[in-house]
Amino acid sequence: MSIFKGLGTVVKHLLEDPVTISYPEVERPVRERFKGKHALKRYDNGLEKCIGCALCAAACPADAIWVEAAENTDEERYSPGERYAKTYEINMLRCIFCGYCEDACPTEAIVLEHEYRLSFTDRRDSIYTKEMLIDAPPDGVPETPQKVEPGAFDRAIPDMENPK
Numbered sequence: 001m002s003i004f005k006g007l008g009t010v011v012k013h014l015l016e017d018p019v020t021i022s023y024p025e026v027e028r029p030v031r032e033r034f035k036g037k038h039a040l041k042r043y044d045n046g047l048e049k050c051i052g053c054a055l056c057a058a059a060c061p062a063d064a065i066w067v068e069a070a071e072n073t074d075e076e077r078y079s080p081g082e083r084y085a086k087t088y089e090i091n092m093l094r095c096i097f098c099g100y101c102e103d104a105c106p107t108e109a110i111v112l113e114h115e116y117r118l119s120f121t122d123r124r125d126s127i128y129t130k131e132m133l134i135d136a137p138p139d140g141v142p143e144t145p146q147k148v149e150p151g152a153f154d155r156a157i158p159d160m161e162n163p164k
């Protein structure tokens with residue numbers, strides 16, 4: 001009797017739609033709240049939102065972030081305010097994708113987005129550098145550093161339209 005019950009279960013599942021997907025040919029969309037690879041964001045004028053304050057590094061429970069700040073000038077401006085992140089690195093072997101860095105950031109510069117393809121085969125490749133994390137400037141907008149009008153971007157945290 002139990003053999004027939006077992007066979008019945010097999011036949012039942014044969015008739016159901018498969019629950020597996022053929023990754024990587026097919027990719028399942030992630031949830032809106034999913035936290036994947038970090039991105040360093042820019043303002044619409046191309047300036048970097050990161051001001052090198054290292055609050056994200058202080059908030060990180062895994063000690064995964066390394067920030068080294070340097071001075072902005074109006075001739076070579078990377079971000080609003082006095083300082084920008086000269087070095088920004090995240091050790092992906094340590095990161096637990098908690099999002100505390102995102103919560104701690106006063107300028108909404110670091111955001112955990114939806115990219116989850118993060119595999120690597122060498123430990124050295126686990127260090128994600130600023131160049132790997134930062135978004136490209138919008139179309140037609142110059143890269144940083146930019147030469148700007150003196151005094152135009154003295155505030156490190158400009159007024160945001162919709163602060164969260």
Ligand code: SF4
Nearest residue numbers: 060095096098099101
């Ligand atoms: S997501 Fe969490 S563990 Fe990863 S870098 Fe940010 S604060 Fe650190």
Ligand code: SF4
Nearest residue numbers: 050051053054056105
């Ligand atoms: S990402 Fe945000 S919290 Fe981290 S150094 Fe840059 S501005 Fe500061």
